[in-house]
Amino acid sequence: MEKEIKQLRVLAVQRFKAGESPESICISLGKSRFWLYKWVKRFDEGDPCWFEEHSRCPLVSSNRTPPEIEEIVKMIRLNLYNQDLFCGAQAILWEIEDLGVEPLPSIRTINRILARNDLTHRRTGRYEPKGTAYPALPSTLPNQTHQADFVGPCYLKGPIRFYSLNIVDTATVRCGLHPSLSIASQSVLDGFWAAWKRIGIPDRVQIDNALSFFGSRRHPRGMGPLIRLCLYNGVEPWFIPMAEPWRNGMVENFNERYQQRFLGKVVMASVEELKTGSLAFEQRHNSRYRYGKLKGGTPLKALAASNVKLRFPAEDEPPRHPLEKPEVGKYHLVRLIRSDLKLDIFGERFPVPPEMMLQYVVATIDVKEQKLKLFLDKIQVEEFDYKLR
Template identity: 45%
Template sequence: MNEKELREQAIKRYENSEFAKDIYRSLGKSKAWFFKWLKRSKLEGENWSQSQSRKPHQSPKRIDEMMEQMVIETRKHLENKLYSQIGALAISYDLNKQGIISPPISTINKILRRNDLIHQKTKYIPKGVNYPSLVISHSNYLHQIDVVGPRYLKKDGRFYSVNIIDVFDRRNSTNPERRQNRIAVSKGLLSSWKTLGIPLYEQMDNQLSMRGSNHYPHSFGLVIRLCLYVGIQPLFIPLREPWRNG
């Protein structure tokens, strides 16, 4: 006999003038169990003996559909921005910048997973092309520079890090900046030269802030001119091969 049939039998016995105490004791049930189903039999019609879901009609942790759509749209917007971060922190920062109170980071990650918006990075496969390389013999022979970011800090916002490393002895200089433009890169270089010394070569990638200007592609940008001014030879890595930098 299943639970539904047990409930129906108990109420039928009660309607046949059997004492309630004798009924629920003989069935191995409690007094509360019996009177719960007696009450339902009188109030809920012919389906009274069926179990009801305990799940609340409204879950306090359920993600608002409009907010979920905003998270998805923000993610897609960031994906279309060159060099933009697209993770939960970046989405949260962008929503707050729009004046929208962002859901918790864990909630944003749940939305991304549920909508298949978390992608595994493809492993870089070398092209098999050999490029000439310098023979590093001492400190301040070759420095490598890279700009990492954007990154985000709670209650502080977005920042970038201009990182420079001496390839010979691995000494490094880390310089946080609000932007990743030519001014920020130049400030990072000047700071590194004060602490690490001035190298013979400064290796960098082909990021716009380092190579110059799209409007004047045949002119030297600020970073190149700064290096040449202090006697440093700028050295650019091959296009689309950022792994060659540090």
């Protein structure tokens, strides 16, 4: 049928070029003059396919999504996927809102963009860690484990230099923020106390080996302000291996979001504006941000679904520095033993057995027993006297 139609077009044009009248051609073929003149006009000796039908789709669609919007959707989806975050249409839309992009696409438009770019596939399987086993902390229930870190120094207009204590609950991804002008001992106590009043006191807090967290290299057994604060409140501090910030990966990822979505977007000129803005960002994150590890839920919804009763500080005001040395409690250091077979405890070095080489060990300091106990795969393999000063 299609072949006959094309032959009819060729025949009609040939007859017209030969001098036959349009009326005669149209009557004999059962076609209109408009049809005949259309194909006469379309005839082109240099185009062997001139008799083919052209697409009737408009060259320009008034409601077509701009190409730059499509590229933004693809870029955001890739970034969210790579960060192991929820990367559906709703999450992408919120990211676009944060960027201030106009015009704002609808959820349906975003889904169409994802579909035609084959970006609707889901992850399969779980990540299988490789190499030396690392002693991970539990993170199935709210406040089992917090990760904490300081961001800074940062600067407000003025200039005003400040730091932000960022804390993330590894089970629900709830965050707690506290900006301060320094990371001195009292500021550390104030920051953790203020955050705990909002997100609760954890069983464990995982931090890096910054002086603000452990105290002093000159007095490695002195138990710094944070260690004392934690032990007085039933919290066990866990110090990650030196030079391995990815072990605090959740709070490190959050720090990037904090810098991009808060410091990079909110203009602040005073400490009061900083405090107000930090609290607003914390509340927005906990109530609106969605994560793949929470199956697309928000941190507050994950907390509500757990039905866990949180523990909060008994006093409104934070304790004052210096705190008395605790008499009970434990704190831990995770260390990778290298070929020198030395265990580094805040600058103090202890010999370890050869079988521990290239293994991650947990060094537990028992305050009551005044002992340093070394664990490999939860089995105690060594013990040292450790007189706290």
